[in-house]
Amino acid sequence: MMRKGAWSKEEDELLRKCMEKYGEGKWRQVPLRAGLKRCRKSCRLRWLNYLCPNIKRGKFAEDEIDLIIRLHKLLGNRWSLIAGRLPGRTANDIKNYWNTHMIKKIADKQDEIDKIKAATMKQKVNDIKPPSNGKLIKPKPRTLSMKSERLKGHGSILTVQTQETVRTATPPAPEEAEISWWRTLLHEEEGGGEEEVIGKFLVSSEKRGGGELFSGEGEFINDFDIEIDLWGL
DNA sequence: AAAATCACCAACCGCGTACCT
């Protein structure tokens, strides 16, 4: 029966001596050679993650953390590749570090960004003046055409996701025009009869070449009105 | 002081791939 769980000092010593004598590799033979009641996987892991003399102990230095972040951006969760760039650090160490420290940091950062985006959008919408010609374009979201002049040929990509489908179109590029258009949605006349929500949708807009302008969610009210709640910029 | 919660990290597990027969 194979032993499991934490390694004892005696087991560590047996494995260390075995590795000194025979070197790494041939893990199938290691338990027998070392006189251990452990499976080859367990022996390999114990050596590579703990006993191997090259392993660096202690906290990660600033530059190591910086490197991990940059490599993770580049390589994703390919811990062994990342570890290959950090002498003395094991993939397991880096993975553990990432899962305990960085995940939380990233979540906090995202929260912060979301709050800033929401605040900026609110401010921006409030700051916009009505179009100089005084005309407001009444949105007709139920027939939002991908060929619409308002959606054509400019600088950003608009995505409207209804309950059933996702449509992509190109709305006006100049940011001011774009915001203007959305502001017309936001400042549709209020009141005037009963509101009946007949559908919901998600909307987001990104600049050509990347970068989100804003996103939000909305409701189709009656047959032609919509209400939109923007949460980002 | 005790219980609950959190943080850390060693170890296990399952899967994909390489290698061998």
Next chain:
DNA sequence: TAGGTACGCGGTTGGTGATTT
């Protein structure tokens, strides 16, 4: 070429000590 075996990797779990309530 197919099947079996070994290795390596990443995700997850569980034990333990530290901290908070």
